[in-house]
Amino acid sequence: MDAHQEDRYPDVTAAGGLVTALRRTAERRGRDIGLSPWATDADEAVIDTPRGYLTVTANTATGERSFRLRVHIPEAGWDIGATDDLGTLVDAVAAWREGVPNGELEARFGFLNLTAFTAALEAGEPTATQWADLLSSAYHRGLRDLLRRLHADAVLRNAFPTVTHRAVRLRVDPMHWESRQVLVRETEEGRYEVLRTGVPGADWTEVPGEDLTVRLRAALYDG
Missing domain, CATH: 3.40.50 (Rossmann fold)
Structure with missing residues (x-):
């Protein structure tokens, strides 16, 4: 041969x-x-x-x-x-x-x-694993309270989380890096700022703690 x-x-x-x-x-x-x-x-x-x-x-x-x-x-x-x-x-x-x-x-x-x-x-992967990794990470322990607050919400825990520049990024679709996403950061105890990415002219908006989950849900899943 x-x-x-x-x-x-x-x-x-x-x-x-x-x-x-x-x-x-x-x-x-x-x-x-x-x-x-x-x-x-x-x-x-x-x-x-x-x-x-x-x-x-x-x-x-x-x-x-x-x-x-x-x-x-x-x-x-x-x-x-x-x-x-x-x-x-x-x-x-x-x-x-x-x-x-x-x-x-x-x-x-x-x-x-x-x-x-x-x-x-x-079964919710890879989102569930990503949440578990961030919540247990010593490197991100400064954001742990915010991460726990977001994860406690039954809707927001379905968004894929990452951390960037001291803010938590939530993305609707873990398979698509350009899917709808929002950034949230804590400016002081009980006060937060939210930014909807990918929207022309969007800027950080201050949000009180009692309104945070409602605002994030709307930014990710409404309209």
């Missing part, structure tokens, strides 16, 4: 690497898979999407050709399928980026298995 026959990935070899092979396949099929124009060839291709980021790797551990697809969200990642067909994989990535629902994705692409990933989202 010659060297060409032994190569399970001749398309990748001919392209000079996995990233280039994916990019060329997407161009031929008229698909937008979101590969950065600056991405260089490596053993793993990384693709940012509004639903976490995807990685593609070529299996080299066995004698079978397969491209593994994995989805990552903060603090976690899941294998969601593998296929030997680069074109099918490109089609699936494009559909994922377009927001095709999980059930339809599995129906259209038989190699996908989203059960574990979907179950994690339904």
Whole structure:
């Protein structure tokens, strides 16, 4: 058997690497898979999407050709399928980026298995883990009272929290970094300031403690 026959990935070899092979396949099929124009060839291709980021790797551990697809969200990642067909994989990535629902994705692409990933989202991950990490963090102990107050609210605890410049950022969708979000900081005991990000001309607004949760709920989920 010659060297060409032994190569399970001749398309990748001919392209000079996995990233280039994916990019060329997407161009031929008229698909937008979101590969950065600056991405260089490596053993793993990384693709940012509004639903976490995807990685593609070529299996080299066995004698079978397969491209593994994995989805990552903060603090976690899941294998969601593998296929030997680069074109099918490109089609699936494009559909994922377009927001095709999980059930339809599995129906259209038989190699996908989203059960574990979907179950994690339904269980409140990665939001629950992020809250637990922040509430137990010694580094953020100065914000612990504010974090506890926000987490105590049954609605606000469903928002994904991060800490930036001594303020707590709450984001509606942990999978989408540009989803609706609001910043809140404590200026003095019982007094707070709130900023709705992404709104032209928005500025910090002082909010008394008794109105805080109502204002934050409205900023995140109303209108």
